[in-house]
């Protein structure tokens with residue numbers, strides 16, 4: 001099965017409620033979809049979101065880097081040579097992880113179609129069902145509490161609470177949420193780099209002294225502050241997780257060698273696709289460190305790839321944070337991974353299992369070669 005062309009399209013899904021973190025606010029899931037065509041008529045699907053303040057990638061940068069630098073090298077390559085294709089994708093250009101991830105997802109989808117097997121089975125096999133947490137956006141305490149009540153009523157029992165825009169308010173938010181929902185749910189905090197190391201230790205000591213038990217705290221300090229992460233990890237009992245600090249396998253080795261964090265958050269948009277996400281899961285196994293699998297605010301095409309990986313690597317990836325598609329008002333993707341409240345169900349269709357995508361808007365000059 002040979003790659004013959006690469007096409008691009010947009011896919012936009014309105015959110016149920018606007019998504020707010022310490023870094024941004026958005027009201028749509030907007031994906032750039034990458035379609036890889038083959039000489040056998042099969043199409044591979046990949047996608048990526050625009051995340052300029054996280055990865056530095058935008059739809060325009062993803063599209064142009066693929067068209068200009070990567071696509072010309074992929075045309076004619078055989079899908080059975082998966083590792084070689086991934087090598088070409090990873091080495092054609094530095095950084096640009098979302099572009100690489102979108103392409104790798106489409107290539108792995110085709111790899112599954114070539115061998116007529118769902119991706120999670122080809123990656124080693126695993127469970128067809130996963131359970132995800134749900135994000136609670138940062139807001140005033142009353143709004144956050146009512147958002148928690150809504151999702152708990154929907155059956156979610158793990159809350160990922162976004163904070164990080166005001167230290168004292170953040171502490172009050174977490175105390176109130178723990179008081180209201182700490183008995184029936186597990187609570188994870190995502191600070192999105194909003195605190196410094198000393199503030200984090202202060203906040204967590206305050207919370208620990210009030211018997212607030214958190215499952216983990218994600219990325220409290222700036223992404224390049226490995227020393228800060230280590231400072232925190234040495235001083236608090238709450239497990240600390242790296243997100244924006246952990247893009248590459250090398251960064252993960254550095255973090256774990258320095259005992260800077262307890263947990264690594266893997267996202268295919270940070271690793272540049274599945275091949276290096278698999279590498280990171282294997283590295284963390286050597287350090288007996290846990291992983292979370294996460295996603296950007298993205299739809300069910302890209303998140304399907306993450307779900308298949310989480311299923312196959314369940315021994316390393318014990319925490320699932322794949323709520324992106326569930327935050328949309330509907331899922332235009334038919335036949336792929338199903339996102340239904342906290343339940344994620346992998347289909348047994350080949351590759352990612354996607355049959356069709358409604359409301360896909362082709363991009364006019366979005367085809368290579370023309």
Ligand code: MG
Nearest residue numbers: 190218219243
């Ligand atoms: Mg995060």
